Amino acid sequence: MHDDTLDTGCSEYRSLARRDFLIRGAGFGIAALVPSWLPNVVLAQSSSTRDIIISVFLSGGTDGMSLVVPFGDPDYYTGRPNIAVARPDAAGSGPKAVALDNFFGFSPGMAPLMPAYTAGDLLVAHATGSVDTSRSHFDAQRYIEVGKPQDLNLSTGWLGRHLATVTPLRSSAPLRALGLTSGLPTTLVGGPKTLPISNPANFRIDGSSTTANARTQFLAANYAQTIDPVSANALDTTNTIALLQTINFSGYTTQNGAVYPNTGFGNSLKSSAALIKADVGVEAIHAFLGGWDTHTLQGNIPGVDGQGMHNRMLELSSSLAAFYADVIQGTTANGVTVVVISEFGRNARENGDKGTDHGRGNVAFAMGKKINGGRVLTDRWPGLARENLESGQDLRVTMDHRDILAEIVQNRLGNSNLSTVFPDYTPRNRGVTKP
Amino acid sequence: MPTLPDADLPDHEVVVDESEPVAPSRRRFFAMGASAVATLAASAAIDAQTGRPRGKPVAKPLPVGAKPNASADWKDPVLRLVRRITMGLEPGEVALARQKGFAGYLNYQLNFSAIDDSAVDALVAARFPLLSQTSAQLKTADGGEVYNQLADAAVFRAMFSKRQLKERMVEFWTDHFNSLYDKIGYLKAADDRTVIRQHALGKFPDMLRASAESAAMLGYLDQASSRKPTPNQNYAREIMELHTLGVDGGYTQNDVAQLSRILTGWSYDGNGVFAFNRSFHDFTAKTFLGVDFPAMPSNATAAQFKSEGDLAITMLVNHPNTARYIATKMARWLLAHEPSAAVVDATAAAYLATGGDIKAMIRTILTGTNLMASPAKYKRPFHLMVSSLRAMAIEVTNIRSTRQRLDAMDMSPFYWEQPDGYPDRISWWSGLTSQRWNWANYISTQNSATNVRLNSTAIFRTPQDTADGVVNQIAVRLFGNEMPASLKTSLLAYLRGGTYTDTRVRETIALAASSHQFQWY
Numbered sequence: 001m002h003d004d005t006l007d008t009g010c011s012e013y014r015s016l017a018r019r020d021f022l023i024r025g026a027g028f029g030i031a032a033l034v035p036s037w038l039p040n041v042v043l044a045q046s047s048s049t050r051d052i053i054i055s056v057f058l059s060g061g062t063d064g065m066s067l068v069v070p071f072g073d074p075d076y077y078t079g080r081p082n083i084a085v086a087r088p089d090a091a092g093s094g095p096k097a098v099a100l101d102n103f104f105g106f107s108p109g110m111a112p113l114m115p116a117y118t119a120g121d122l123l124v125a126h127a128t129g130s131v132d133t134s135r136s137h138f139d140a141q142r143y144i145e146v147g148k149p150q151d152l153n154l155s156t157g158w159l160g161r162h163l164a165t166v167t168p169l170r171s172s173a174p175l176r177a178l179g180l181t182s183g184l185p186t187t188l189v190g191g192p193k194t195l196p197i198s199n200p201a202n203f204r205i206d207g208s209s210t211t212a213n214a215r216t217q218f219l220a221a222n223y224a225q226t227i228d229p230v231s232a233n234a235l236d237t238t239n240t241i242a243l244l245q246t247i248n249f250s251g252y253t254t255q256n257g258a259v260y261p262n263t264g265f266g267n268s269l270k271s272s273a274a275l276i277k278a279d280v281g282v283e284a285i286h287a288f289l290g291g292w293d294t295h296t297l298q299g300n301i302p303g304v305d306g307q308g309m310h311n312r313m314l315e316l317s318s319s320l321a322a323f324y325a326d327v328i329q330g331t332t333a334n335g336v337t338v339v340v341i342s343e344f345g346r347n348a349r350e351n352g353d354k355g356t357d358h359g360r361g362n363v364a365f366a367m368g369k370k371i372n373g374g375r376v377l378t379d380r381w382p383g384l385a386r387e388n389l390e391s392g393q394d395l396r397v398t399m400d401h402r403d404i405l406a407e408i409v410q411n412r413l414g415n416s417n418l419s420t421v422f423p424d425y426t427p428r429n430r431g432v433t434k435p
Numbered sequence: 436m437p438t439l440p441d442a443d444l445p446d447h448e449v450v451v452d453e454s455e456p457v458a459p460s461r462r463r464f465f466a467m468g469a470s471a472v473a474t475l476a477a478s479a480a481i482d483a484q485t486g487r488p489r490g491k492p493v494a495k496p497l498p499v500g501a502k503p504n505a506s507a508d509w510k511d512p513v514l515r516l517v518r519r520i521t522m523g524l525e526p527g528e529v530a531l532a533r534q535k536g537f538a539g540y541l542n543y544q545l546n547f548s549a550i551d552d553s554a555v556d557a558l559v560a561a562r563f564p565l566l567s568q569t570s571a572q573l574k575t576a577d578g579g580e581v582y583n584q585l586a587d588a589a590v591f592r593a594m595f596s597k598r599q600l601k602e603r604m605v606e607f608w609t610d611h612f613n614s615l616y617d618k619i620g621y622l623k624a625a626d627d628r629t630v631i632r633q634h635a636l637g638k639f640p641d642m643l644r645a646s647a648e649s650a651a652m653l654g655y656l657d658q659a660s661s662r663k664p665t666p667n668q669n670y671a672r673e674i675m676e677l678h679t680l681g682v683d684g685g686y687t688q689n690d691v692a693q694l695s696r697i698l699t700g701w702s703y704d705g706n707g708v709f710a711f712n713r714s715f716h717d718f719t720a721k722t723f724l725g726v727d728f729p730a731m732p733s734n735a736t737a738a739q740f741k742s743e744g745d746l747a748i749t750m751l752v753n754h755p756n757t758a759r760y761i762a763t764k765m766a767r768w769l770l771a772h773e774p775s776a777a778v779v780d781a782t783a784a785a786y787l788a789t790g791g792d793i794k795a796m797i798r799t800i801l802t803g804t805n806l807m808a809s810p811a812k813y814k815r816p817f818h819l820m821v822s823s824l825r826a827m828a829i830e831v832t833n834i835r836s837t838r839q840r841l842d843a844m845d846m847s848p849f850y851w852e853q854p855d856g857y858p859d860r861i862s863w864w865s866g867l868t869s870q871r872w873n874w875a876n877y878i879s880t881q882n883s884a885t886n887v888r889l890n891s892t893a894i895f896r897t898p899q900d901t902a903d904g905v906v907n908q909i910a911v912r913l914f915g916n917e918m919p920a921s922l923k924t925s926l927l928a929y930l931r932g933g934t935y936t937d938t939r940v941r942e943t944i945a946l947a948a949s950s951h952q953f954q955w956y
Contacts, residue, residue: 138615138852152673152853153682155863183845184866195866196845206873207880211933211942218929218946219872222922226951230813230865234951237868 050169051335051368051412052276053284054269054323055159055187058316058342059141060292063356064363065345065395066300066309067110068124068376072103075384079349083298083305083356095301100124104376107300109313112321116367120374121328123432125404127361127378129344129397133390135358140343144401145186147422156190158402158421159284162409163191165417169334173281174239180268180287187286193236194284200271201249204241216241247278258326265289266319273326279333283413289316292342296353305354316340320367328368337368337412341401347393348384361395364404370412372434379430399430407432506811506955512803513537514915518956519769519806520544521599523822524915528599537803544600545794547636555595563588566624570650570707573621581621583835586848589627590838591831593821604635604793606817607768609849610856612646612678614655616849622707623849626651639761639791640752643678647748650703656854659702661695662715671695673854679751681760686724693723697743713737723747724754758786762796767859769800771809778805811955813861816844818956819871823878823948826913830888837887840877844870875948879941891940902930905940909947922952 070076071087085107086092088099097105098114104126106113116122132149134140143149147158156164163177176193179185184196197203205212205219216238223234252274260266260273265287272285291312299305300313320338327336345362361382367373382388382396390396406427409415418427509515517524517532520541532540543550560567563584565576573581593602608631616623626649634642646652653659658670671694676682700716703709718731718740728743751757762782766774782799789795814822820841824831831837841847844867851857858864881887892900895908906926910918930943947953 138618142852152855155853155858182843182870189863196870203869205869206876207942207945208938214929214932215942215946218925219949222925222946222950222952223868225921229862230868230951230954233865234868236866241869 049335050283050414051337051370051408052169052282052332053159053408053413054272054336054338055284055286056320056338056340057141057145057185057187057286057288058292058340059288059290060294060342061140061344061346061358062292062342062362063294063298063300063309063346064126064342064361065348066107066298067313068100068126068363069097069105069107070103070126070381070384071097071099071105073381073384075348075386079384081350082354083300083350085300095303100376103381106317107310107313108302109300109310110317112314112317113324116321116324116328117374121324121367121369121371123366123371123373123375123377125364125366125377125399125430125432127382127395127397128341128364128399128401128404129361131397131400133360135344135360142186144341144343147402147405148424151423154423155186157185157187158405158409159187159286160190160194161421162413162415162417163188163194163284165420166413166415168193168281169283170281173283174236174243175280175282177284177286178282180272180285185286185288188284191284195233195236195240197240197244199267200244200247200275203244243280247274247280249274252277254322254326255330256325258322258324258330260322260326261315261318263315263319265315266322269319269323270326273323273330276327276332276334276336277330283334294346294355295351295357296355298350298355320365324367335369335412337366337371337408339405339408340365340367341404345395348389348395349393359394360390361397364401366404366408366432368412370434372431377430377432400425400427403427403430404432506809508917508919508952509811511915511917512807513540514917515806516540516801516803517915518811519801520603521825522593522602522818523825523956524913525825525828526912528825529915541798541801544598545636545797547598547601550597552597555592555597558595559588559591562591566628568624570622570625573624574707576621578620581624582616582849585616585624585627586841587834587838589848590817590821590824590841591834593817594824594829594831594834600797601632601635603769604797605631607765608635608642610851610859611764612642612652613851613854613856614651614849615852617852619651619654622649622651622654625649625707634793636793636797638789639757639786639793640749643674643752644745644748646678647674647701647744648709650707650709653701653703653709658698661699661701662712663696663699663717666695666699666717668692668695670701671698674748675751677854679757679760680754681756681763684754684756684760690724693721693728694747696721697723697728697747700737700740701744711737711741713740716740724750726750752791755783755787758783758791761791762786765793765796766800769797770805772812772860774800774809813864814954814956815857815859815864816841816846816867816871816874817848817857819954820844820874820878822953822956823875824887826948827878827889827944828894828912829878829881830890832884832888833886835886837878837881840874844874871954872945872949875945876942879945879948889941889944891937891944895940895944896937902927902935905930905943909944913947913953919952922947922950 065076066085069085077084086094086096088097088105090096095108097107098111099105100117113122130140130143130149132140132143145157146154148154168176174193175195177188177191178194178200179188179196180198181196182198184194188194205216207215219234220238223231249271252270260270268287275282294309297305298309299307300309301307302310323338341364342362344358344360346356346359351357379398382398384395386392388396402422402425406418406422407429409421410418411433415421513532513536514529516537517529521528535543565573565581565584566588596602612630614623614626630642630645630649634645656670656673657667661667668691672691675684675686675694680686696717700712702712702715718733718735720730721728731739759779763774763779766778766782770778778800782796785795785799846857879889881889895905898904906923909926910916910923926943926947929946930939933939
C-alpha cells in the first residue's frame with residue numbers, strides 16, 4: 001500500500017523548520033500577539049511580495065478524471081465505456097479532450113482554462129488527495145479543511161492557523177479573511193479578523209436602510225461595553241459593514257474584458273475580485289462550489305445524459321478563467337494565488353448508472369503568476385489497471401494535497417510556520433511555485 | 436418598575452461567623468450594593484435549606500480593566516436559575532419560579548415527570564407525526580421531511596415545553612452523543628426519542644447503554660460494519676474519548692484496539708434495530724483497561740459474545756474518570772465555562788455515590804452560591820433563537836421557516852459533523868454577530884398568520900402604548916426586569932429618535948434582542 005506519511009521533506013523545509021526552532025529558542029516576545037491555543041510560533045513578516053489567497057473547495061468529491069482526462073492511460077477507456085471523454089486525436093467531429101500534454105487533457109467543460117494553462121500560470125496536479133482513506137464526504141472534507149487527517153479534536157483550519165501566525169498584510173484592516181459562506185468554514189477557523197460573509201455585496205444590517213446607520217451605531221456602542229471576543233467580533237462586523245459599503249460591487253468593472261458567469265460561484269469570484277482590487281487588506285478568501293457528487297448520469301460532455309457534469313465544469317472553469325483575466329492578469333497591489341481542491345476523487349470505473357462512486361485520488365489546481373504552471377504535475381501516474389488501484393477500485397493518492405498548500409503558504413503567503421499550519425506533517429517540495 | 440443599581444460584579448468578601456454551626460442562620464453577607472445583599476443572603480439561605488455543605492465562594496473578582504459581562508447586572512438568584520435551567524426568560528415561568536423559590540423551582544424542574552406537558556406532546560404528535568414512527572416505518576419516508584420534523588420539533592419543544600430543564604439537558608446530551616443527520620438519516624429520530632429524551636434526566640449509565648445500542652450511533656461511528664479481523668476503531672475510540680473517560684482518561688491506543696475487538700458484532704438490522712452480528716465478532720482473548728477477557732468458544736451464543744461489550748461498558752460507566760469527565764462537562768454546561776475544581780469534585784462524587792444520577796449531579800452544581808459566583812454564559816444560536824421566541828411570546832402556526840434561520844446562524848439541528856457535538860465556546864460563535872442581529876431583526880418583524888407572528892400590540896404596547904411603556908415591557912420580558920439603566924436609556928433614546936410607529940417599536944425590540952446583554956444567560 002502506498003504510504004504518504006513522508007519523512008523525506010526537502011532540505012529547504014528542514015532548514016526552515018530548524019530556523020523556526022532556533023528563533024523560538026531565542027524567546028521572541030510575540031506570544032501576546034497570537035492566540036493562546038497556538039504553540040509558540042514565529043510571526044512571518046509582512047511583505048509586498050506576499051500573495052492574497054483564494055481557496056476553493058469543490059464539495060461532493062469531484063471526478064478528477066473527468067476534469068482532467070488521462071487519455072494516455074488505456075485503462076481509463078476500458079473502465080469507463082459510457083462516460084469517458086474521447087482522446088484529443090479521436091476520429092469524428094464529436095466532443096474531445098483538449099490536450100494539456102501527450103497524456104492528459106481537459107474535458108470540453110474545462111477548456112476555458114486553456115489560456116491560463118498555456119500562459120504557464122495554471123498548474124494541474126493529479127492523483128492527489130489525503131492520506132486518510134475515508135470515502136465519507138464529511139470525514140474527508142473535514143480532514144482537508146483542518147489540514148491534519150484523522151484528528152477529530154483539532155478544530156481550527158489550516159488557513160485560519162496561517163492567518164494567526166503571519167503579520168497582517170495591513171495592520172489597520174478590519175477584515176483579513178472571509179468565507180463566502182453562511183457560517184465560518186472550518187478552513188478559516190482560528191483566523192483573526194475573519195468572518196463568514198456569504199455575499200460581500202450584501203453584508204449589512206437587515207431591516208430599513210433609513211435606520212440602518214442609527215441601529216448600527218446603537219449596536220457598536222452597546223457591544224463596546226462587553227468582553228472579548230464578543231466585543232471585538234462586533235467591532236470587526238460593524239467596521240466590515242462600513243468597509244464593504246465603500247466598495248461599489250454592483251458597478252464593478254472587470255479588466256481585460258473578463259466576464260464572470262452569472263452564477264453563485266461566478267458572482268462569488270467577481271465579488272472577491274472587487275474586494276481585492278479595492279485593496280482593503282483582505283488576504284484570504286475561501287469559497288465552496290458544490291454539486292460534484294455524481295453517482296448517476298454524470299453527463300461529462302455536451303449533449304450527453306443531461307450534461308450535468310459538463311455544465312458544472314463550465315461554471316468552474318469559466319469563473320476561474322474570468323478571475324484569471326480580471327485579477328491575475330489585471331492590476332492588483334498584491335499578487336493572487338488560487339488553489340482548488342476537493343475531498344476525494346471518484347472510482348476509476350463507472351458504475352451501472354453512468355456515474356461514479358466515491359473514490360480517492362483526484363486533481364487539484366493552483367493558479368497565479370508565481371505558480372510554476374503550464375504542466376500536469378504527478379508523482380508517477382499510478383495507472384488505472386485494476387492491480388494498480390487502491391482497494392481494487394480507485395486512483396491511488398500519490399501526492400498529499402498539503403504538499404501543494406504548504407509550498408504556497410511558505411513561498412507565496414510568506415509564512416514559514418508550516419508545523420503549525422500543517423501539524424505533524426513534513427511537506428515535500430513539489431515545485432509548485434516559481435522561485 | 437424598580438430601578439436597579441448599576442453595580443459592578445460584587446467583591447466577594449465573605450463575612451462568616453465561624454463560631455456558629457452550619458445552619459440556616461449561617462448566612463453570608465457580601466460587601467456590595469444594599470439591594471444585592473438581600474438577594475445573596477437569600478441565596479445562601481436557600482443553599483442552607485438544601486443541607487449541602489458550602490465551600491468558599493468560587494468567583495474571582497474581575498481583573499483590573501476587564502469589562503464585565505451581563506452577570507454583573509443579575510442580582511436575583513431565582514432569575515439566574517431560570518436563565519440557566521430554561522431556554523429563556525418568559526414572564527409566566529419567572530412568576531412560577533418566584534412563587535416556588537430557588538430550591539422549589541429547581542426541584543419542580545428536576546421532577547419533570549410530574550409536570551403536565553400533555554398539551555405540547557399532543558401538538559408535537561399532531562404536527563410532526565413522523566416522529567412517533569419506528570425506524571422500520573421511517574426508512575421509506577422522505578428523509579428531508581423526517582429531518583424537517585425532527586428539527587422543527589426540537590425548536591418547538593424547546594420553546595413551549597414546560598419541562599424546560601429537560602429541554603436544556605436534551606440539548607446537552609444531543610451534543611454529547613452527537614450524530615450527523617446527513618450520515619445516518621431517519622435513524623436519528625429513534626435515537627432522539629429512545630436515547631436522548633428518554634434518559635436526559637435519568638442515569639448516565641442507562642443513557643450510554645441505550646446509545647451503544649442505537650442504530651444512529653452505530654452507523655454514525657462506523658461500528659455497525661466493524662468486523663474481525665480488522666475492526667473499525669472509530670466507535671471504540673469515541674465511546675472512551677468523548678462519551679465516558681475523556682481524552683485524558685487513562686486509556687491507551689491498545690485499549691482502543693482491544694475495545695474495538697470486544698465490540699465487533701454490535702450492529703443493527705435492516706429495520707434500524709440493534710442486532711448483534713455473531714459472524715463479525717472476534718471471540719479470541721483480549722485485555723481491556725487491565726482486565727482479561729478470555730477467549731470464548733466459537734460456538735458460544737450471540738448473547739455470550741455480546742456480554743463482552745456489556746462488561747466493557749460497565750467498566751467505563753463505573754470508572755472514576757468517567758465521573759470526573761461527565762461532571763466537568765455538565766458543570767460547564769450549567770454553571771460556567773471554567774467551573775471550579777471544588778464544584779467538579781463534588782459533582783463527580785455525586786456521580787459515583789448515585790450510580791451516575793444526572794439529577795443528583797445537577798443539584799450539586801446548581802446551588803445558589805455557585806450560581807451567584809458564576810459569570811454569565813454566551814447563548815449558542817439555538818438558545819438565542821428559542822429565548823427570543825419565548826421572550827417575545829411569538830405566536831407559532833408553522834415554525835419551519837423560522838427554524839431554518841438556524842442555518843444562517845450556522846447551527847442547524849443535528850448537523851454538526853464531528854462526534855464532539857456543537858461547541859460550547861464563546862469564540863466559536865461570536866464571529867456570527869451580524870447573523871444574530873439579523874435574526875433579531877427577522878423575528879421582530881414577523882407578522883404572519885401562517886408562519887409566526889410577533890403581536891407587538893398585545894405583548895409590548897400594552898399596558899402603555901408609549902415609549903416608556905414599550906421599554907418597560909422589554910425590560911420585563913427580555914431581561915426579567917434586570918435590564919441595566921444604560922441599556923434602558925439607549926433603547927428609549929432610539930425609540931424616541933423617530934416617529935412612534937409599530938415599525939419603530941419593532942426595531943427597538945430587535946435592538947434589545949441584539950444587544951450584548953441578551954446574548955448571555
